[in-house]
Amino acid sequence: xxxxxxxxxxxxxxxxxxxxxxxxxxxxxxxxxxxxxxxxxxxxxxxxxxxxxxxxxxxxxxxxxxxxxxxxxxxxxxxxxxxxxxxxxxxxxxxxxxxxxxxxxxxxxxxxxxxxxxxx
Amino acid sequence: xxxxxxxxxxxxxxxxxxxxxxxxxxxxxxxxxxxxxxxxxxxxxxxxxxxxxxxxxxxxxxxxxxxxxxxxxxxxxxxxxxxxxxxxxxxxxxxxxxxxxxxxxxxxxx
Numbered sequence: 001x002x003x004x005x006x007x008x009x010x011x012x013x014x015x016x017x018x019x020x021x022x023x024x025x026x027x028x029x030x031x032x033x034x035x036x037x038x039x040x041x042x043x044x045x046x047x048x049x050x051x052x053x054x055x056x057x058x059x060x061x062x063x064x065x066x067x068x069x070x071x072x073x074x075x076x077x078x079x080x081x082x083x084x085x086x087x088x089x090x091x092x093x094x095x096x097x098x099x100x101x102x103x104x105x106x107x108x109x110x111x112x113x114x115x116x117x118x119x120x
Numbered sequence: 121x122x123x124x125x126x127x128x129x130x131x132x133x134x135x136x137x138x139x140x141x142x143x144x145x146x147x148x149x150x151x152x153x154x155x156x157x158x159x160x161x162x163x164x165x166x167x168x169x170x171x172x173x174x175x176x177x178x179x180x181x182x183x184x185x186x187x188x189x190x191x192x193x194x195x196x197x198x199x200x201x202x203x204x205x206x207x208x209x210x211x212x213x214x215x216x217x218x219x220x221x222x223x224x225x226x227x228x229x230x
Contacts, residue, residue, distance in 0.1 A: 035218070037164075045156070045164065045207055045221040059217065095163055104170045105211035105218065106154040110163035 002026040009114030022079040022096030030074040033099040038092035091118045124222035132230035143191040143208035159204045
């Protein structure tokens, strides 16, 4: 059974940092692109960052470039998101999502999310 | 940047009735579109990719269609578990890249 379990969310002050983790199991982690998708309270979905199978390519939404870093450790079946210089606009539930990239590109498994609150 | 516009924002439907949700792309995206369903307090669930290919376990009352710039998600005979928010998202095949999500359509009980 595919499982994605996020951790690391919490309350942080504006300008602070957090590191999110996603522990993957039940599939060959190193064979999948992975992504972080967030959802601000009462808002829609927004992909934040995604990373190629071997970590060789990483992409970010413009609003987090230079502040967030996505990484992975295939030996530990884990995905990470280092978030620096957080603002109130970054407050959201952050989902870890497995991407299947073949002739299409879609998220076929999602974690339950971890809540990031940015407030003074 | 290709923008995705979903309509309506809210769709009131009576149980047992059908629903038609629209997703429009600002440019031609061929069939590079996925649909997701999200229920309150839950993570999204994949419904379709390639605009019309049903994901594993998705009931046949859900149909995805369209290509180019106009896409439709049709739900026939709505059941209680179908009341949710539905999002479309486009993607690029090569090189593989993600596109934006639409703003979502909430299917509400009438």
